[in-house]
Amino acid sequence: MNNYQPNERGYWGEFGGRFVPETLMFPLEELTEMYFSVRDDADFQAQFLQLLKDFSGRPTPLFHAQRLSEKLGGAQIYLKREDLGHTGSHKINNAIGQVLLARKMGKKRVIAETGAGQHGVATATVCALFGLECVVYMGTEDMRRQALNVFRMRLLGAEVRGVDSGSKTLKDAINEALRDWVTNVDSTYYLLGSALGPHPYPLMVRDFQSVIGREAREQIIEKTGSLPDCLVACVGGGSNAIGLFHPFLNDESVRMIGVEAGGKGNVLGEHAARFNEQGGGKIGVLQGTKSYLLQDTNGQIALTHSVSAGLDYASIGPEHSFLHSIKRAEYVSASDNEALDAFQILSQTEGIIPALESSHAIAYLQKLAPELSPAQTIICNLSGRGDKDVNQVQEMLLTK
Amino acid sequence: MNNRIIEKFSRLKSDGRGGFIPFIVAGDPDLQTTKSLIIELCKADATVIELGVPFSDPVADGVTIQTSAERALRKPIAVRDILEIVADVRVEGFETPIILFSYFNPILQFGLKEFAEKAKATGVDGCLITDLVPEEAEEFRAILAEKELCLIMLAAPTSSDERLQKICDKASGFVYAVSRAGVTGARTETSSDAKVLVSRIRKFTGLPIALGFGISNASQVEETWKFADAAVVGSAIVAEMIKSSPNPDSVEEDFVEKIGDFVKKLLP
Numbered sequence: 001m002n003n004y005q006p007n008e009r010g011y012w013g014e015f016g017g018r019f020v021p022e023t024l025m026f027p028l029e030e031l032t033e034m035y036f037s038v039r040d041d042a043d044f045q046a047q048f049l050q051l052l053k054d055f056s057g058r059p060t061p062l063f064h065a066q067r068l069s070e071k072l073g074g075a076q077i078y079l080k081r082e083d084l085g086h087t088g089s090h091k092i093n094n095a096i097g098q099v100l101l102a103r104k105m106g107k108k109r110v111i112a113e114t115g116a117g118q119h120g121v122a123t124a125t126v127c128a129l130f131g132l133e134c135v136v137y138m139g140t141e142d143m144r145r146q147a148l149n150v151f152r153m154r155l156l157g158a159e160v161r162g163v164d165s166g167s168k169t170l171k172d173a174i175n176e177a178l179r180d181w182v183t184n185v186d187s188t189y190y191l192l193g194s195a196l197g198p199h200p201y202p203l204m205v206r207d208f209q210s211v212i213g214r215e216a217r218e219q220i221i222e223k224t225g226s227l228p229d230c231l232v233a234c235v236g237g238g239s240n241a242i243g244l245f246h247p248f249l250n251d252e253s254v255r256m257i258g259v260e261a262g263g264k265g266n267v268l269g270e271h272a273a274r275f276n277e278q279g280g281g282k283i284g285v286l287q288g289t290k291s292y293l294l295q296d297t298n299g300q301i302a303l304t305h306s307v308s309a310g311l312d313y314a315s316i317g318p319e320h321s322f323l324h325s326i327k328r329a330e331y332v333s334a335s336d337n338e339a340l341d342a343f344q345i346l347s348q349t350e351g352i353i354p355a356l357e358s359s360h361a362i363a364y365l366q367k368l369a370p371e372l373s374p375a376q377t378i379i380c381n382l383s384g385r386g387d388k389d390v391n392q393v394q395e396m397l398l399t400k
Numbered sequence: 401m402n403n404r405i406i407e408k409f410s411r412l413k414s415d416g417r418g419g420f421i422p423f424i425v426a427g428d429p430d431l432q433t434t435k436s437l438i439i440e441l442c443k444a445d446a447t448v449i450e451l452g453v454p455f456s457d458p459v460a461d462g463v464t465i466q467t468s469a470e471r472a473l474r475k476p477i478a479v480r481d482i483l484e485i486v487a488d489v490r491v492e493g494f495e496t497p498i499i500l501f502s503y504f505n506p507i508l509q510f511g512l513k514e515f516a517e518k519a520k521a522t523g524v525d526g527c528l529i530t531d532l533v534p535e536e537a538e539e540f541r542a543i544l545a546e547k548e549l550c551l552i553m554l555a556a557p558t559s560s561d562e563r564l565q566k567i568c569d570k571a572s573g574f575v576y577a578v579s580r581a582g583v584t585g586a587r588t589e590t591s592s593d594a595k596v597l598v599s600r601i602r603k604f605t606g607l608p609i610a611l612g613f614g615i616s617n618a619s620q621v622e623e624t625w626k627f628a629d630a631a632v633v634g635s636a637i638v639a640e641m642i643k644s645s646p647n648p649d650s651v652e653e654d655f656v657e658k659i660g661d662f663v664k665k666l667l668p
Contacts, residue, residue, distance in 0.1 A: 019532065020531055022555060022567070025556075025558070182582060185581050296476065300476075
């Protein structure tokens with residue numbers, strides 16, 4: 001049995017590590033030490049689980065999407081309803097875990113990056129809960145696409161700082177958050193939102209998100225008497241996917257499929273599919289970690305495109321690169337148009353409006369489910385709800 | 401190790417002088433101008449020249465160097481092109497030590513071994529990688545050392561004594577002390593942390609120590625020389641370059657001379 005833990009330098013195989021300015025090594029070492037001290041601490045874990053339950057409403061349901069299963073004519077589809085958690089996405093799980101750490105470390109100021117705004121909203125929420133100062137960095141292109149979430153963050157008392165460099169999306173927001181952290185290391189806790197960045201973030205975020213897979217594993221066994229055949233989740237940085245996958249990694253019969261953003265084409269700059277080697281995906285180092293990333297032949301990071309702000313990112317969490325390299329998980333992509341279709345299909349067949357990110361996972365079900373038999377089951381992580389995307393989708397459908 | 405950086409610092413020491421290390425971004429405003437600027441910096445008696453490799457995601461840099469990197473990257477630039485510029489400078493007989501100042505990914509994609517071979521052949525003397533901490537540096541250090549190239553390591557005010565030991569163990573040529581927690585950028589005063597850091601580093605190494613981040617005028621350079629072996633000036637020069645060539649596609653004839661004059665005024 002493999003425990004899928006990184007080594008002490010934060011590597012899964014050749015992926016991960018710490019590639020940061022020296023100034024950040026001290027806070028990263030401090031954070032790692034603190035994280036390992038609470039990881040097996042019963043009081044901390046009890047406090048974490050209590051907040052997940054009372055504040056966020058966990059466990060989230062596992063819902064049998066019967067009409068969608070019938071429509072696709074194959075496997076039985078179960079949706080893990082992370083969209084029903086507080087703030088409307090899985091991001092709250094990690095935000096609760098990390099804010100407890102920030103408090104334990106005595107930090108009064110919290111910073112975060114956000115793409116679609118879901119992590120920013122989750123961070124603003126937990127900071128409001130504990131009375132901490134909160135600054136969220138967000139690309140100005142994403143602020144435009146996700147204006148509702150910008151308002152939600154401000155309403156929750158956070159300061160949202162627009163980032164105007166590069167592609168004005170998630171990658172640029174992370175750069176700016178890192179610059180803030182390096183300047184304010186003593187006072188500030190960096191609450192990173194995906195299974196990305198330097199060690200210990202990919203490990204820590206995965207651990208906090210693994211509640212998704214642990215619940216789903218119990219729930220599916222309770223409902224069907226057996227393990228699922230497949231897991232499907234969208235992958236931007238990869239936190240909702242790794243959270244679902246991780247508790248199943250040693251269940252060898254369970255296939256795992258991560259769905260990247262195929263964007264509008266296969267050429268570098270038109271998509272955010274990091275494992276698309278023809279499309280410019282190659283191992284490299286970005287924002288603290290070694291992983292697959294979209295780049296040009298000179299090692300400059302490429303611009304990316306996705307209809308979904310949360311998947312529009314040039315790199316992917318290192319544990320996913322590892323699972324890809326050992327072929328434990330498969331990675332595919334869904335295009336903008338496929339995701340837009342899926343957005344509407346789920347709304348109309350199940351009465352659930354999914355986030356555009358999650359819509360990529362739903363889109364892949366249309367290919368996968370018909371290949372399986374009605375006796376087989378798929379768990380699809382419905383990582384967030386689509387209210388935030390309704391305006392953007394309306395605009396796109398009108399101009400289509 | 402037979403290396404220009406080591407020779408230069410030992411000469412400075414015997415002369416009892418402080419070192420001056422200017423930084424520019426390769427390719428801003430264009431590579432040919434970079435070549436002329438390097439020559440100008442050699443003539444201005446730079447101890448070592450730091451040649452920045454522009455990167456799309458410079459997380460350790462403030463807005464000035466970010467802007468310069470964006471200007472440089474308006475056309476694709478390969479690390480190979482930058483090395484060729486250094487070769488051209490050497491052909492013209494200038495022997496000032498030159499180090500590349502880069503983020504790790506462009507070098508990694510070039511290939512670490514290929515980089516070291518080519519760097520040696522073109523007359524580069526060492527490398528400083530902003531996001532390569534000692535825990536990740538051994539492979540590259542060994543590859544560079546085999547070609548007698550220096551790996552300059554960064555030390556920060558937040559580095560513990562244990563970390564300073566690790567940093568000094570990997571470093572060659574000199575150690576770059578980061579004067580304050582933060583990104584690059586000009587300041588008018590040098591942080592009081594800087595002096596403390598330099599004396600802490602001396603406990604772990606006999607290598608020369610250069611201080612950088614925030615040094616932007618002659619009086620700061622002079623102040624730095626009281627406790628460190630050299631002063632690095634980056635953002636102040638880069639800001640002057642941006643100011644003097646607001647449109648990088650049409651640079652005035654006296655641009656290089658103007659920057660040369662500016663740099664000379666940074667020396668006390």
